[in-house]
Amino acid sequence: MPKLHKWEDIREKLFTPAELAEIDAWVADEAVKINLAKIRELIGITQAEMAERLDISQSSMSRSEASTDPKLSTLRRHIEALGGTVEVRAIFGDRSLRLDL
Numbered sequence: 001m002p003k004l005h006k007w008e009d010i011r012e013k014l015f016t017p018a019e020l021a022e023i024d025a026w027v028a029d030e031a032v033k034i035n036l037a038k039i040r041e042l043i044g045i046t047q048a049e050m051a052e053r054l055d056i057s058q059s060s061m062s063r064s065e066a067s068t069d070p071k072l073s074t075l076r077r078h079i080e081a082l083g084g085t086v087e088v089r090a091i092f093g094d095r096s097l098r099l100d101l
Contacts, residue, residue, distance in 0.1 A: 029068050036078055037065045043082050053081040072101060 051061035088099040
């Protein structure tokens with residue numbers, strides 16, 4: 001059976017630390033952009049409807065979705081307005097701990 005390699009080890013061989021930092025920053029930025037707007041779209045709610053649920057203007061809603069670094073409280077409000085809940089976890093290797101924030 002072939003030896004299995006961890007993705008972290010492979011990444012470090014393929015990219016420099018500077019490239020990894022740039023990639024990780026891009027991924028984090030894209031994940032945030034996807035989450036607020038795409039989740040709303042997946043639920044089938046328009047931006048105007050979401051703004052109404054949050055009791056904010058549609059332009060404020062647009063700015064909120066465009067943010068590349070929203071506060072956890074903003075994310076929680078948006079998800080709860082869609083009927084969901086937010087769970088935050090800290091991952092340490094094979095251990096995962098739920099954070100109560």
